[in-house]
Amino acid sequence: MNKSPFMRLTLLLLCAIGVAITNAQPAKKLPIIDMHLHALAANDQGPAPMNIGAPFAHWGCHDPKQPYMQTIMQVFKNGDWTSHPLTSPLTDSALMVQTIAVLNQYNVYGVTSGEPHMVRRWKAAAPKRIINAVMWNYYDVQRVGLSVDSLQQLFQSSEFKVFGELGLQYEGISFSDSLVEPFLAMAEKLDIPVGVHVGPGPPGVIYMGANNYRARLHSATQLEEALVRHPNLRVYAMHAGWPMLDDMLATLYAHPQLYVDLGIIAYAVPKKSFTIISNEW
Ligand SMILES: [Zn+2]
Structure with missing residues (x-):
């Protein structure tokens, strides 16, 4: 039976606080599935x-x-706009090793x-901890050859289990766009879950190179037509459509x-904003 939107959100929040609970009871560390982890290079988000x-x-x-890129790079280099910055590791291997340790x-x-x-590479380093997923944008079809056929092979081989994160919002493409349609049909046919970015990128990302990113695609209502066309597709909205909560709730209710x-909103958005969101939900 499908759970209500409230139940699904409650379960997610419980997952988020699971770490604290299990810390208090080290003998009973229940497993947590993190639906949103990336195997990226140390310089992928900037030097x-x-x-x-x-x-x-x-x-x-x-x-x-002044150019926006100058503003935001100062923020990321100096740890501005926060009293609690997290500093990234310097190398690909340090990033992987530290993440696997956690x-x-x-x-x-x-x-x-x-x-x-x-x-x-990450799977080889931690075979039991890593569940393989494909990060994908529409224009990756051209860039690295991740077409419907090649993706189907990856999923049918059972090596890869999840299709996502789909970064279509960064390209200004809606999940319901006809361009995406054959990929969703393939995932539905193979019963492969799909995770799609709906919500925040870095603030001002349009002026950091993602020229086609648009704020209106924070709305989860952009998922609707694709969901109606593919009722058996397993879909999750990554970053929960922040900050357009009413749209997220309405879409969860309808589909x-x-x-x-939760993705990045669980730790990066100003605390007051996230707390208000949690309380409303
Ligand atoms: Zn992500």
């Missing part, structure tokens, strides 16, 4: 080390006289997406096959 707020205290301000420490199994060669993960 390491980068600093991200955990959480950010506010979203700062920008003087339009998975082991808290008994976490990670649905881990990235380019297939990176995911394979019982839809789930959400």
